[in-house]
Amino acid sequence: MTDSKRASDALNEREKTIRPVRRSQIYLVSGLVLLLWAVLPFADDALIWFWPRYGAYYWNSWFVANDGLYFWFALYVVSALGLVALGACHLSRNSIRLFDRRTLLALLLIAAFGLVCCHFGRFSPRQQTVFWQVYITLVYLTAGLRFGYDFAPLGAAIIALTLIGYFTIPGVPLLPWMAAVNGGALIVGGFWMRRG
Amino acid sequence: MAELDDIIHQPLRLKIMAALNALPATAGLEFSRLKKLTGATDGNLGAHIETLAKAGYVSVEKAFVGKKPQTTVTATAAGRGAFARHVATLQEIIAGKQG
C-alpha cells in the first residue's frame, strides 16, 4: 500500500518535471540547429563576398572550390561534433538525453545521402550551394513537423527564393543573395518559433 | 468504486481484449496472429477465447482459405464496452490510492 503510493507519487513527480525539461530541450536543439542552418552558410557567403579575390577563385576554379568544399565539410563536422558533445554534457548533467541514437543515425544517413548526390552529380560550387540549401530546408521542414512547427510556408519560400536566385543571378552575386535568404529565414524562423 | 471485470481481468484475456480493442470496429484478428501477439500457446489461447466468446465479448468466425481453416476473432460492442470499463476501473485504482 505505502509502496504503491510511493511508486505513483514518484511517477507523478517525474511527469511534472519531464514536460518542461523536454520543452526546453526542444527549444535548445532547435536553436542550435537554426544556428547551424543559418549562421554558418551566412558567414561563409559573406566571407566570400567581402574577400572578392579569394571569392572569385573559390567560385571559378574547381580545384580551389574543392578546397572550399573540404573547408565546408570540416565546418559541418566540427559543428555536428559540437552538438554531440553538448548533448553528452547535457545528458550527464541532467541525466536526460538531448539526442537519442535514432536522431543521430537519421542525421548521419541524411548527410551520407547528400554526399552521394554530390558525388553522382559532380556538382559545381554553384550547384552545391543550391543543392544543400534545398536539401537541408526540406530536412528542417520535416523535422519541424515532428516537433509541431509548421514551417511549410517558410520552407517553400526559401526553396523558391533559392531557385529564383540560381536561375536569374549569374556569377558570384548569387552568394549575397543566398546570405540574405538565409539571414532572413533565420530571423523569420526565430520569430515563428517564439510565437508558436 | 466500480468492480473489475473478472472475465477480462485474467492476464491473457486482458491481452486478447487489448489487441482486439485496438482494431477498428469491424476488424478482427486471425488466430495465428493473435498467438504471435500475445505469445500464448495454441491450447491456452483457444480456451481463453472460448471463455470470452461465452461471455459475449468476442465473436469467432471460422472459414477456409484454400484448404486451411482460418479462425478470426473480433471484439463485439459488448466486449469493447466491458474493456473500456475495465480500463477505467484500473485507472481509478491508480488515482484512488494516491489521495
Added chain:
Amino acid sequence: MIDSRQASAALADIDDIVQRVKQSQLYELASLAAVWWGVLVFAANLVTWLWPIYAVYAWVAVDVLGVGGLIALRVFDPKSHPFGAGVGIRLFLIFALFFAFGYLVTNVVGHFGPRQLGTFWPIYFMLFYTLAGLWFGYAFVAIGLGITALTLFGFFYIGEAFPLWMAFVNGGGLILGGLWMRRI
C-alpha cells in the same frame, strides 16, 4: 481487489500489446507496398536492360502505378490501417514533394546520366524507408541499408549488366524484404 501497482502493470501490458498490434498492422501494409514496388521495379529494370529506348516510359509508368497502388491501398482498406482517415491526400503530397526534389536534383540542378539515375532513385527511396524504420521497426532499416549497399556496389563494380543487377537487387530485394516482414 488489486492494488495500484498491479493496476499499473495491467495498463502497461495493455499499452504494450496495443503497440504490437499497430506495429504488426503497419508491417502488413508496408509488406504489401514493398512487394508491389518490388514487382514494378523488377519489370522496369528488365525493360531498361532489354530495350533501353523504352526505359523512360517504363519508369514513368512504374512511378504512376507505384504511387497509385499505395494510395489505393490506403483508400480501399481504411479500416485496417493504424492511422486516421484523410491520410491519402497527405500521402499524395509527400510523394509529390519526394519526386519534385528528386527531379530537381537529377535534372534541374544536376544532369545525371542513366547509370547515376538508376542508382540515385533506389537509394533516395531507400533513405526514407530506412529513416522510417528507425522509428517504426528495425526490419525496415535492415532492408533499406541492405539494398542501398548492394545498389552502390553495383554502381561501382557492375558494368553493362547494371540494370539486370538492379532488377534483382532492388526489385527482388523489395519483394523478399516485403515477404520477410510478414513473418516478423
